[in-house]
Amino acid sequence: MNARKGHLILLLTLILVVACNADDDGGLKKDFYKKSCPQAEKLVRDITWSKAQTDPTLGAKLLRVHYHDCFVQGCDGSILLDPVGTNQSEKNAVPNLTLAGFDVIDDIKTQVEQACPNTVSCADVLSLAARDAVSFPFKKPMWDVLTGRRDGSVSLASNVAGNLPSPFADFSTLAQIFSKKGLNVNDLVVLSGAHTIGVAHCGTFSRRLYNFTGKGDADPSLDAAYAGLLRSQCPNPANPATTVEMDPQSSLSFDSHYFDTVMKNKGLFQSDAALLTNQGAAKVVQQLQSPDAFFPKFAKSVKKMGAIEVLTGTAGEIRRQCRVVNQS
Template sequence: MLGAFGSHSVALRPLISRIAIAILQLVSTQLANAQLQNNFHGVSCPGAEFTVRSVVDIALGKERGLGAGLVRMHFHDCFVNGCDGSVLIDSTPGNPSEKDAAPNFGTLRGFEIIDAAKAQLEANCPGVVSCADILAFAARDSVSFLGGIFWLVKSGRRDGNISRASDVVNNLPGPSFNLQALTQSFLAKGLSQTEMITLSGAHTIGQAHCAAFTDRLYNFNSNGSQDPSLDPEYAKRLKLLCPQNNTNPNTVVPLDPLTADIFDNSYFTNVVTGQALFSSDEALFTDTATIATVQSNSLNGFPWSLDFAQAMIKMSEIGVLTGQQGEIRKNCRVINS
């Protein structure tokens, strides 16, 4: 009997091996196709979101303006090859990264906050929480800190290992885009025109360098005049802040002239009254359909904030890497060796 059992066991080994291989392949496929989840790190790194929020709160408590920087950084990350944390990667000799592309260089802020959160998380649970997840949490926490709505961020993103400056310009909407160009830019990322308008409300916080909008003051449409859609008094104030012969490239102006560090719906009121800073902002007030949405958002802040949260959730899931894709970077600035 023992001999008979042993012979069957030997005969079964190839079958058992095939089953084991099949199970491993199934698990591998499931991991590769994994999706983002609420509280993804609940077991592997309890308190991960609390850690990020604490770091963000401390930083913004010292300098509120960094909140806008983190929201903008998340947007710039997601629109260039998906929300994979690639905007955080430093350039190497001969290989300029996204952060050194023209729209980002010298204007993205808050990298040190992501670094600080990552350092704490690596100390608590090494190799678990991606830089891409940290950035998504930090953007949400910034909005909340500045008085905006709080929303649940699904996590489980993996970090990308490619970051090219050449990918940036053609993926990010510019401050001089008209309505059609803006709409197409967002549609290319799976976001509707209404979601584009909703997300534009993030310009209720932050600041901009003079070079991003002075054509509206001195050379609109290259004809040497002022943009007629600008409120005249607002234009006068802007000219004082950004004179035509200004030689300081670091001069900045708040995007919202009244509540630049409060996340509210005043951006839409600014668009209605001609006090929006960029041509791309005022472009939202050039079409009957978009005008109605802008006016509604300016009058109804709470519904807009709910829409903003939903649009941010959708944006934060653009082109994510999950499962076994990408990596979990040890240092957000450097691809793992």
């Protein structure tokens, strides 16, 4: 009797372990479209690489769109929806006004629809294209993208605040937001490494240069010489159209240089500097100063991010166009 009970407990434990492991990826899996649209992933890659060849900033653009999508209602492609009438979509929220690359997603989706109608979701197209755009210089995928996401039909600007991490946030706020999405401190630091590519508008950090405490002062945690350089690029008041590299002299190269700059107190955003205010996070920053350390950890964390609150199975829909929900 005791042996049978022991076997039963062991069996139940194994079932729970398998269930928990399956839930880690939100029901997504590798090669989801292997039978329904076997050319899907190659098609996305080829189109993305063609676009990236003429636009070296595409990796930063699409990775940012993917990130902004996943943190608001999960990775459901809701960031791609246009506003309808007076209803403001996520695109209209202030942090999303400078997003770019939507036209590339539209082009990819159009060609994927021609090959496999009503099969591949916009959410998966975005997830794959973001990976492929970043990977273009390496000519190999930088991380695995599990697929099987379905598209959401709700996109509200009002859902963005409180869900999307802010460049002005302190460490505790960042950690709390990431925790709500099932991401830990390690993921927070690793994913911040995405700031190694792309540019930022002056308004996202100008307070650190001119009026950090409301007394016309600079942020003391920002390297003084770097602050002077930034002031020369971003006069006060900030010109909304002016941008600077997030990772100085390395904004087109996906590498570990970002962590070097943070350790030297040259992180552009307040949220970058905040990583050094927590002992555990600062230790991770220090550990990630080489590509060999950063790349595998980024692959793991971005895969984890790509599974946030996904819609799978019969939930959601497969949008025929990424900017609008399907009409019944």
